[in-house]
Amino acid sequence: MTPVYFVGAGPGDPELITLKGKKLLEKADCVIYAGSLVNHDILKVCSPQTRLVDSSTHTLEEIIDYMIQEVSQNHLVIRLHSGDPSLYGAIQEQINELDNRGINYQVIPGVSSVGAVASRIKKEYTLPHGTQTLIITRMGGQTPVPESEQLSTLAAHRTSMVILLSSGFIDQVVEELSKIYPLETPIICAYRVTWPDERIIQSTLEKISQAVKEAGIHRSATLLIGPFLNHSERYRSYLYGEWINENRHFPFS
Template sequence: MVYFVGAGPGDMELITVKGMKVLQNADVVIYTGSLVSGNILAYCKEGVQVYNSAEMDLPEVIEAIQQGVDQGKSVVRLHTGDPSIYGAIREQMDELGKRGIEFEIIPGVSSFVAAASRVKAEFTLPGVSQTIIITRKEGRTGSSEGGKLSELAKHRASMAIFLSVQSIGQVVEELLTGYDEDTPVAVVYKATWPEEKIIRGTLKDIAEKVAEEKIDRHAQILVGDFMGSEYELSKLYDASFSHMYRRGKE
């Protein structure tokens, strides 16, 4: 059996219990060494065969999986965060499907929610934003479907931007087409890792602050008024609000 497992954002305790158990029983582990903390391999049993996919291309990854399956071994393909977000797993799953290899996906904690936890923020605040946009700046993988940052910024939603901190100046320029320059921004480098750094600012000054810290990779850019101080209280816990579990007080 093959398992695609989300390793979480960095802290080895943020893998799910299910993911940890599968990893503990794995005979073969193919992990994204450029992004996944090697510490998580401490869960693996003695004698496990480990591949670092940062040094492999797609055919090599698939061949390693195939060899493990042919030998009746349990194979774990370990991805950073949650594999469904910028995990490039579709192409792997399609190849396994062609070969008749069964697989299962075990979700993980994505870096964008880990980053929100580290800045102690809630993406969805009443009266502020009920929408989260997860995106990245256009790069070698091509443009998004109607999703240029300058167009997405017009929604003024809470935003988590992956894989873009190396172009923070251009990111800010595009965001300013929709957000005000005093919109809060947080850049979280390696959220939950020991070397984590959090840089707070606004669209007016965040590029300069990031440049001073020399951060050009492995960072989430969080943007939006959800990190501000103004919001409305939730109706969920409003004493006068009735729902199926509680009658409101007059």
């Protein structure tokens, strides 16, 4: 029986899907995609005969039943998720159901908005002699977060931090972060990064809430805070230090 493929569609730009993901889409009999979260231009590589199903109008049980119906006919089924499926992809509950039914599956990673935002603002999260840790988290909402993972608790580490799925709670985000960071601390809100209507707001902790609200942003945005946003010219890696000429020989030198 053909396995179900969970494929990461990337952050939005159709060219940021992996080659493996694109090849699977080209051969797919059925693609169950994540509604408005996936750029529909990505689906243009599918065959005209491919059945396209918007998962936003279906329950988990309906999605699983549809997968089983298709794979039982040896059809190639793609479950297309935005970004990378391993980050807030809600794939574990689907995987559990497939395991219970003895259905094989594979997961194809994708480019996350975490990496896409860094590329757009031309920054590195992990700086030599600076922060070496990246925290990826979200504000508690309908789905709560553990007490030990409150934003203020994580921010106390003062490392690079990416806050997903939280622009709709921007006031609470600011309240939590301001327990640790001064109000003049730089913060970025990146809306629908790599999409045609991408918008990146660079502000301070004091003014970001108003800026986000004025822009009408309440979802599909990534928030960034941490030392890596400051000027980083002083951070130089050991890997490419001056000692390199004394310890390495390059064939082209």
